[in-house]
Amino acid sequence: MRRIAIVGAGLAGFSAGRELRRLGFDGDLTVIGAEPHRPYRRPPLSKEHLLADDDLTLRGADEIGATWMLGRAATGLDLERRAVLVGEAAVAFDGLVIATGLRAKTLREGADLPGVHVLRGLDDARGLRRELGAGPRTVVVGGGFIGSETAATLRGLGLEVTLVTGTPVLRSVLGAEAGAIAEARHREHGVTIRTGRVTGVSGTGRVERVHLDDGRTVPADLVVAALGSEPETEWLRGTGLGGEGGVIVGPDGLAAPGIAAAGDVARWPHPLHSGRTLRIEHYANAAEQGAHAARALLGRTSRYAPLPNFWSHLYGRRLQALGFTGADCDSRLVAREPGHRFIAEYRLRGRLVGVAAAGFASALPEYRRRIAAELA
Amino acid sequence: MKIRVDMAKCETHAQCVFAAPEAFALDDDDELVYDPGPDDGLRAKIEQAALMCPVQAIFIEQG
Numbered sequence: 195m196r197r198i199a200i201v202g203a204g205l206a207g208f209s210a211g212r213e214l215r216r217l218g219f220d221g222d223l224t225v226i227g228a229e230p231h232r233p234y235r236r237p238p239l240s241k242e243h244l245l246a247d248d249d250l251t252l253r254g255a256d257e258i259g260a261t262w263m264l265g266r267a268a269t270g271l272d273l274e275r276r277a278v279l280v281g282e283a284a285v286a287f288d289g290l291v292i293a294t295g296l297r298a299k300t301l302r303e304g305a306d307l308p309g310v311h312v313l314r315g316l317d318d319a320r321g322l323r324r325e326l327g328a329g330p331r332t333v334v335v336g337g338g339f340i341g342s343e344t345a346a347t348l349r350g351l352g353l354e355v356t357l358v359t360g361t362p363v364l365r366s367v368l369g370a371e372a373g374a375i376a377e378a379r380h381r382e383h384g385v386t387i388r389t390g391r392v393t394g395v396s397g398t399g400r401v402e403r404v405h406l407d408d409g410r411t412v413p414a415d416l417v418v419a420a421l422g423s424e425p426e427t428e429w430l431r432g433t434g435l436g437g438e439g440g441v442i443v444g445p446d447g448l449a450a451p452g453i454a455a456a457g458d459v460a461r462w463p464h465p466l467h468s469g470r471t472l473r474i475e476h477y478a479n480a481a482e483q484g485a486h487a488a489r490a491l492l493g494r495t496s497r498y499a500p501l502p503n504f505w506s507h508l509y510g511r512r513l514q515a516l517g518f519t520g521a522d523c524d525s526r527l528v529a530r531e532p533g534h535r536f537i538a539e540y541r542l543r544g545r546l547v548g549v550a551a552a553g554f555a556s557a558l559p560e561y562r563r564r565i566a567a568e569l570a
Numbered sequence: 571m572k573i574r575v576d577m578a579k580c581e582t583h584a585q586c587v588f589a590a591p592e593a594f595a596l597d598d599d600d601e602l603v604y605d606p607g608p609d610d611g612l613r614a615k616i617e618q619a620a621l622m623c624p625v626q627a628i629f630i631e632q633g
């Protein structure tokens with residue numbers, strides 16, 4: 195294998211490139227990235243990065259001896275010629291890593307109006323930050339991690355924040371108990387929570403209101419749509435590799451001979467999830483699976499069975515989750531202490547499959563061992 | 571090898587503890603403790619820990 199192309203200059207793509215070099219790959223390495231930026235940390239975008247423009251660049255990208263094609267999106271994949279198409283250009287490869295991540299879903303109506311934002315990339319965060327003075331009434335649509343964090347961060351800036359959500363805050367990702375704690379903290383901090391489905395936004399020249407499906411409206415100077423995301427697989431159209439559910443990777447880490455996928459875009463049969471396919475949209479997985487993709491390309495196949503591992507911020511407290519913590523599990527609070535500290539355990543058919551905690555970091559390594567042992 | 575953690579940055583995410591438990595641990599007060607001179611054989615794990623640290627607080631000293 196002499197030429198390896200990586201599409202997507204995010205954490206997974208970078209981790210793959212780094213691991214290829216670490217394993218001694220000394221051929222040509224080309225990284226194609228749609229954003230003009232070197233790989234950077236995305237998690238701060240809904241947190242402290244909305245307050246200050248810190249440098250989020252990941253260290254070490256200069257050291258992997260790659261040709262960086264940044265600000266250029268792959269537009270297609272020619273499987274016969276084995277080349278990535280980048281507009282008129284073609285990058286030929288022997289090995290390919292697909293690491294194009296996700297794109298944020300947009301509102302069905304009015305998404306293009308000034309004052310309406312999504313939050314996926316650095317430029318989105320910068321655009322939002324520039325508009326924070328637009329007026330006080332801010333509406334965040336979506337009660338998942340990004341919606342919850344963004345609401346908390348903007349509230350911390352003193353804006354009037356309404357969080358509109360179809361299902362209770364964080365419930366789908368952390369279950370009823372931890373979700374209720376998060377929701378209570380939002381209310382304590384003065385965030386207005388409205389339950390409802392948003393059909394769109396409207397305004398003259400700029401967003402003025404958010405429409406709910408029951409006919410009500412919420413006035414807004416600024417709207418952040420945090421409606422979830424979908425795998426970025428447009429450029430794979432016609433190849434059979436990317437469906438709506440992401441790029442399917444086999445147990446060997448490959449989506450096709452010589453083609454691996456990693457990070458938010460990749461879906462694979464997870465051995466700890468009864469072998470059902472799964473995508474993990476978490477930072478730690480992007481770093482680990484990127485390295486795994488590199489090993490797979492070089493023929494060093496190994497089982498990939500990471501325990502999902504995520505954190506989120508909420509008013510100065512960090513929530514950490516390990517394993518499976520979705521609303522399909524039975525969840526139970528096993529500790530609750532002053533200072534908004536808690537531990538919630540998650541079970542499926544009686545087995546401990548996940549934990550979420552705020553302020554009990556030192557309990558996590560032991561939980562990790564226990565959950566891994568139960569799922570093994 | 572020599573490593574350093576910028577404790578002012580560290581937020582005790584424990585990602586490093588998961589990636590390289592031989593070198594990193596959390597004490598009972600949720601504070602990070604680590605071995606500043608881990609065995610060279612751990613290099614791959616330590617490099618992975620440095621990448622996974624959400625706040626990039628882990629530095630691998632050259633030389």
Ligand SMILES: Cc1cc2nc3c(=O)[nH]c(=O)nc-3n(C[C@H](O)[C@H](O)[C@H](O)COP(=O)(O)OP(=O)(O)OC[C@H]3O[C@@H](n4cnc5c(N)ncnc54)[C@H](O)[C@@H]3O)c2cc1C
Nearest residue numbers: 202204205206228236237267268295457458475476477480
């Ligand atoms: C606001 C926000 C907050 C988050 N907070 C947390 C958190 O607290 N904890 C946590 O664990 N995770 C968090 N995450 C998730 C975490 O950031 C992701 O799991 C991680 O970034 C995934 O890395 P990746 O490399 O797979 O994808 P990405 O980081 O999305 O990188 C993919 C790259 O590919 C590029 N690309 C897309 N299409 C093309 C194309 N056609 N050609 C070339 N390049 C292309 C994209 O522009 C992008 O740069 C957060 C995500 C967001 C958006």
Ligand code: SF4
Nearest residue numbers: 580581583584586623
């Ligand atoms: S991963 Fe980083 S922030 Fe977390 S404990 Fe280790 S050094 Fe600290």
